[in-house]
Amino acid sequence: MKKIIYVLALTATILGCKTAQTPVSEKQPIIATLDLVNVQDDKVMVTVDPADITSEEIIFYIPKTVPGTYSTANYGQFAENFRAYDKKGKELTVTSLDENSWKIMDATRLDKISYWMNDSYDVKGEKGIYSMAGTNIKEGENYMLNLHGFIGYFENMTEEPYRLEVVRPDGLFPGSALTVNESTVGAEGHQKDIFSVNRYFEVTDNPIMYATADTATFKAENMEVLLHVYSPNKVYSAQDFKPAMEKMINAQKSFLGEIDDTNKYAILLYLSATPGEGDAGNFGALEHHTSTVVVMPETMAKEALLESLTDIVSHEFFHILTPLGVHSEEVHYFDYNDPKMSQHLWLYEGVTEYFANLFQVNQGLITNQDFYDRMNDKILASKAFDDTMPFTVMSQNILEEEYHDSYYNVYLKGALIGMALDIRLRELSNGERGLLDLMKKLTDKYGKERPFKDEELISVIVELTYPEIREFFEIYVSGTTPIPYNEFFKKVGLELRSGEIPVDYFIKDQATPYITVNAAGEIVVRDDIALSTFFTKTGMQGGDIIKSINGKAYNVQNIYDLISDSVNWKVGEDITITVVRDGNEKILKAKVIEPMSKGLRLVELMNADGEQMELRHSWLKS
Secondary structure (H helix, E strand, O other): OEEOOOHHHHHHHHOOOOOOOOOOOOOOOEEEEEEEEEEEOOEEEEEEEOOOOOOOEEEEEOOOOOOOOOOOOOHHHHEEEEEEEEOOOOEOOEEEEEOOEEEEEOHHHEEEEEEEEEOOOOOHHHHHOOHHHOOEEEOOOEEEEOHHHOOOEEOOOOOOOEEEEEEEOOOOEEEOOOOOOEEEEOOOOOEEEEEEEOOHHHHHOOOEEEEOOOEEEEEEOOEEEEEEEEOOOOOOOHHHHHHHHHHHHHHHHHHHHHHOOOOEEEEEEEEEOOEOOOEOOOOEEEEEOOEEEEEEEOOOOHHHHHHHHHHHHHHHHHOOOOOOOOOEHHHHOOOOOOOOOOOOHHHHHHHHHHHHHHHHHHOOOOOHHHHHHHHHHHHHHHOOOOOOOOHHHHHHOOOOHHHHOOHHHHOOHHHHHHHHHHHHHHHHOOOOOOHHHHHHHHHHHOOOOOOEOHHHHHHHHHHHOOOHHHHHHHHHOOOOOOOOHHHHHHHOOEEEEEEEEEOOOOEEEOOEEOEEEOOOOOEEEOOOOOOOHHHHHHOOOOOOEEEEEOOEEOOHHHHHHHHHHHHOOOOOOEEEEEEEEOOEEEEEEEEOOOOEEEEEEEEEOOOOOHHHHHHHHHHHHO
């Protein structure tokens, strides 16, 4: 999963990733039905028919957490009026064990269970659930079916096949990597879509978004890509994003080469109309084997939205390498209600984030310096975290309160671990092999259906590469020593040099905003950090309350607009800023400039030797 770690994730700081279908067995599958037509009080009725139960009692679970989120969500909290019935329609005794599980007595008589499910998007704060892993019920208009938020499972039955039946309103169509096996007309004249999957994991791994048809498709080599967009106010359509997504995914396929054999991929893009006010309030994406759910604000300017989508969707697509393609037993046999975490978030999220940046410079989508700046941003932002914390320890304990706040660092130092490992592999192989080559070897050895043992992965990597790589892991990944970035940069002819570095208008780096909000919901310029040239040249000072810019008022309610609007500012244009300083309103008039800040910038050595330049070329361009 990727929460936005550039523009939009920082506003969150201010405010406080399918397998191919194969025929199921002849045994009756578990049948789960969602009724999207007869919605009551913004809730959807779910029924689950498990076929025959042989035990006298059985527990039904709704997930506590799901793969890729690395956080506790308790989806069962949205379930109401849980009932169990025998074949004559008589209720069976049910005991609620906790908010995610129910014990059913006389289970040999069980015919089906039913319950109502609420959605998370319109609940204040979404009860701590990331929107990209959340659910939406907007009657007759949009249903975001992250299915772990609707459909549960019976104990010891997660490997049983499922048949998913969705009764849908006329005019709404499913966007998913799943294929509709059958579509029938029910007794009330409504359409019923039927999907078949082999086990419960494939239920949770295949989100579906029902909305009016707003789709675009394209081919990336032999892979079909579906882009399904929901824009409530029709601000955007799928065609707005198709060119950028087509260019990006074709570049990713070219970068990956033969390592990827995905035949179909779906991008489900949900645009939130009123972020945090009765609609999805946090932004990013959640990976699945052949799809991703992306949530972004509808108010975001197109240029900024396209830039963010490139970073976010590329990250999620690279999850087909890991953990979707290469993963541990903890991931493969995921326990949704008593999860055991893997040690290797540096691989699952860190390497994924690294590749999401590396492929762009490799394929010519960004310049070398753009790439250096991105890596430098990660170094600067990672310093906000404990640089001596062993990454394997943090990863294995990420659900614990002591470590959970360090999760964001997987996109920072996790990516930097990937970078340093890539450079070291290039060095040891004289530029011939890097991290992508290692991932190809791991994919050949394991793949989607053969998990590795968590404690054996590093030894396997050493066997597949070089003995010296064990030391790298012992010191910088499972050890407490910070990565000496300058030593790695020197190998490829780079250095961190003092000077002015480009920053965003309201954000210094991936973890440091220049603004905050006060108790009244007003946007305030921070007075505890050095401000960029944008603030000094316009006359803004620490403590100033920003009331409006160019006549548009801003506060906590539309702070996303402030960030996205600034992306469209042009250097040299007039800008008028109204602030309140010491209780008095002041109007500041200036010209828009490129904001700069003093610091260390990663640049190429002017006197790099041939060996350094050759290694740099193989690192970035091979």
